[in-house]
Amino acid sequence: MFLLDASLAQSIVDRAMQILRTNVNVMDERGLIIASGDRTRIGTRHDGALLVLAQARTIEIDEAMASRLQDARAGINLPLRAEGRVVGVVGLSGDPAAMREHAELVRMAAETMLEQAQWLQTLARDERLRDELVLQLIGVAPAAAGLEAWAHQLRIDLAQPRAAILVELADEVLDADGLLACQQRLRRVLASAVPGLLCAAVSLRELAVLWPQADVDRQPDGLRALLDKLQLRLVDVAGGPVRLALGGHFGGSEGLARAWQSARATLQAGRRHRPQDVVLCYDELTLPVLLSGLGEGWRAEELQRPLRRLAEHDREGQLRRTLATWFAHDMKAVPSAAALHVHRNTLDYRLRKVGELTGLDLSRLGDCLLLFIGLELDRSLSL
Incomplete structure (x- = not known):
């Protein structure tokens, strides 16, 4: 459910007051002023907003009406809608007759900002859900009930075969903030690499990438050539060393979890056998990987x-x-x-x-x- 927060409300106020020479208030669904050009009013209850919320319509307050309300001022108050319901109120101080045209424009601009915030909020939620889904598929997080319905909501085909790739940030200089920023850059590149690719952070230095097998099969030079090109691109974006480890292909319900485990084991075996290599494949290190469990x-x-x-x-x-x-x-x-x-x-x-x-x-x-x-x-x- 979308909630109007103080930060977004203050953005609405600031943008409106850059154009209008009057005070602007934004109230939440409780009728409390959460943003205002007059900071002394923040946190107080707005009686005009309560009327708007109760009646779900625009309320104009003239000087006579303002005198009958507690701490009220002349102005016009309009409902702000999102997700088909009233989530707050925007109010402009001044003579209602003189403010009507401006008030409607402010309301429209505010609701546009609400829609954009709602869209960004939805994107952030879906990204978190995708991350959690990937972590469940590779066995890092415990599987939750309703996984298939969850995937359907995110338009992810669980039946689609995928290759598991571990992306390691090997830069030892970066601190936590630097690693997080680097992760975000790499994720943007990976997300744009191919439709249907899934990616999630496993740790500050590790990303799990689930690459659609159908895209892999279409590569004219094979998967190894694809990984070589991808690694060079990621290094350029990261500004530091990046290592890739491709896991094996396993069928069944636990296939992706085993593929991820083999990718991690491939990275470890590669450190011993091919410390200079930046692209490591399970198929090239199968025996050392399998022996590592003994x-x-x-x-x-x-x-x-x-x-x-x-x-x-x-x-x-x-x-x-x-x-x-x-x-x-x-x-x-x-x-x-x-x-x-x-x-x-x-x-x-x-x-x-x-x-x-x-x-x-x-x-x-x-x-x-x-x-x-x-x-x-x-x-x-x-x-």
Whole structure:
């Protein structure tokens, strides 16, 4: 329900008095003066306004009538309507006969301002509802009853497949006010990017974006190219670093929540594996993301046991770095040796040493997986 507040009422008074050489009052639906050119009258009851509110029509007060009312002055008082009802009264001081034409113009201008305020209020309400809906869809906020009706009111198709993207503001310099302002700029860009896109703030540094899959499918260069272009645009608007993480695609009622969880996990895995990348995709980091959930309990201890044995004899970490580089290059000797700046024979020697110290055979896939998973878990825990 729309309510006439003092700030809006004073705006009406100020605008009218820029044109008219008379005092203007605005009263709320209780008949109290909430804005006036004469500040001493604010907070007092206006008997003329009470008559307007009771009869829902314009009331003119001449000098004779004013003398019979408490603290009343000659003038003309008109009802202000919004949402089909009277929400307040605007009054102009002076001879009613001389003020009629001006009073009607002031009333029309005031109701136009009320309509605009009501429209902005509706937009702000819908934006809050959209934010809450997005947070429920991704599982950050608990699901409320009547979600489908809520979405229908906002003209959001819940059946439409969407991709979940985490937008991270990586600027460490901005304070809370700066981050909020940056968020608003980014949200305006995202809202204009494609019809049907949904966006909500998860924290000061994180935005959740639900991108319509239909729009993604229409991209001639694929989703990765779309994200690269979007990231550059967001950086330009933010004036600082912005990182994007795209989650996986999951069906079912919990699909968007899982997509968001995978986007967050992708961002965390990307910090370990691709710290220089500003666009991260679940499909490119699937294994590290899935392994990140094994970091606790006796299973994690068992998976890391071979690396602990290695660490006892590898004080400077040379063998561990060699193993990690070998895995990073898909266990291919030539690119691994080049990345380490060593001869291939040196690489072979170090890998044999890793096998001896851990008790594992690096020619067996299962043993390689144990070492690979152990490294992934260790990276996850040390982040």
